[in-house]
Amino acid sequence: MPPKFGTSGLRGLVSDLTDGLCAGYVRAFLQVTPHSGQLMIGRDLRPSSERIAAAVAAAAAAEGLTPVDCGALPTPALALAAMEAGAPSVMVTGSHIPADRNGLKFYTANGEITKADEAAILRVYAGETDCPPVEAVEDPEAVPSYRRRYLSYLGRSALSGLRIGVYEHSSVARDLLSETLRFLGAETVSLGRSETFIPVDTEAVDTATRDMLAGWAAEHGLTAIVSTDGDADRPLMADAAGRVIPGDVLGVLTASLIGADTVVTPVSSNTMIELSGRFTRVVRTKIGSPYVIAAMQSAPKSARVAGFEANGGFLLGFAAEGRGGLIAPLATRDAFLPILLPLAECVRRSVGLADLVAALPARATASDRLTGVETEKSLALVELLSTEPEARQVFFDGNGPEAAIDKTDGLRVTFQSGNILHLRPSGNAPELRCYAEAEDTETAAELVQKTLEVAREAIG
Known part of the structure; x- marks a missing residue:
């Protein structure tokens, strides 16, 4: 699956996140984002992050900006430093997903980009681009x-x-x-x-x-x-x-x-x-x-x-x-x-x-996921269950009558028992997510595992 925008920036396999591809997206971001002449850059501790950060810096220089290297630091620390400086920023991170994947998180001087910003980046993205390497300016103050x-x-x-x-x-x-x-x-x-x-x-x-x-x-x-x-x-x-x-x-x-x-x-x-x-x-x-x-x-x-x-x-x-x-x-x-x-x-x-x-109301949640599931298969399953009541009844057999259905994001079913099950394809990884809510943690966890077992069989 090629790198694409999901729920938290651009994500993809490290092998697909080439220097040219990353540089192309960064140049597109800077072409549609107001700036004052500098781009602040951070990274996590993945083996690939330093290499990708260097490609981000090269792209910034190619667009006429000064790349500022904030080093390895938390994403919110980079965002805070960039907002204080009135500058856009890019964080190289795959967040919680395995090290064979990585990504880019983009920030304007006001904070995290919106879905409208993502659309603007995609409109001007011109594909991979080669940028000569540069030496970024270091910023030692972001972490303190x-x-x-x-x-x-x-x-x-x-x-x-x-x-x-x-x-x-x-x-x-x-x-x-x-x-x-x-x-x-x-x-x-x-x-x-x-x-x-x-x-x-x-x-x-x-x-x-x-x-x-x-x-x-x-x-x-x-x-x-x-x-x-x-x-x-x-x-x-x-x-x-x-x-x-x-x-x-x-x-x-x-x-x-x-x-x-x-x-x-x-x-x-x-x-x-x-x-x-x-x-x-x-x-x-x-x-x-x-x-x-x-x-x-x-x-x-x-x-x-x-x-x-x-x-x-x-x-x-x-x-x-x-x-x-x-x-x-x-x-x-x-x-x-x-x-x-x-x-x-x-x-x-x-x-x-x-x-x-x-001191809070006694409602417990649990969640887990099926990994290595093609997004198209997850989407097809959720679409089937969302539109076919009979398929939904078979899939959720044993949970009792439905009380309500919410299609805001995936399929979230509330049962008359008060239990809730929510299926959703991941927005940035080949995964099918399952969330459950019940009166206690054990029940919620059991609901998740049972539902994922049924989903695994359904997806094949």
Whole structure:
């Protein structure tokens, strides 16, 4: 499958992401994007990212811009630095997908590109282009500026007394996250560092990883375990028992703690958001941060709006005041805020993460995926189930009568039992995603596995 735009930038196999192809897309991006003469560039820790970043820099120079190398850093750190500089930026990352794939995330000086921006890039894209290599200007301030964002907002000692395990794996934020936690007063324990890239999907944490987290929690006597995906725009957090806290639950906690009155989230997120009664307005979108951002931008100017996805990536749409000062809006997914703010609340109230979660309505979610599934086959299955009631009845046999169907993004079926099943082809990888919601985690997980087994047979 050739590289294409999905729910989070341009993605494809590393073998297909040639220097010429990447340069061609970057030149198209710069031709339709306002700039002040420079392009800021970042990358994750994949083996291919440094090579692709060099191609991005060469393309910027060919368009007459100065390429600025921000190095290996979190995606939100690059976006923040670029917005502060009034410059566009490109992050080289495949996020949570395996290392044989990579991608480009594009940002204007105002934040993540929209679907309209993607269409404009595709209109002027002229194919692969050869650009001579260049030496980029280095920017050593992007990472310290991102760390100061949270230190100034939360204030020193906000995490005093906590003992936090940091699952480092190959996250580009592994050192920065530990440093930030320590600056805020926590004690940290390094866990699972790897020099080989490990694809960590915070929305579909596998059983082996869950068991590993529980083992570490017991072995080290931890308050919590924290981590991110590869480019650190999605959080992973487990409580003192090593139980993973779903990303949309972290989103509810973070949005309420920061004082949001309006929440924007995809249709796949937990219906506990509405049931919690913590927000004046909840807006549901298709899956993908561009859709969340577009809906956030459409909110009334007076709204204190925040957005988040089921993967935990959090978008702040207003300036919020904390113990140490203001934190500015950031129109891209962020992993640090939904990690740090709930932990700070635990210190403030002398409670554990499990206590914060227990105060929310008892609705549990689970998700997983079939990998290596051609997108066309996933689309065909979802189309069949969406349009043929009899096929849907056979496919979902055993779940009882339907109560409602939502086709906002894929097929989401609510049953009279209250259980929910949602099938959706991935927008950036050959995968079929399945999401489930039920009254407890075990039921939700069983629903996902059973549904994926049926889907595997149906797809063949």
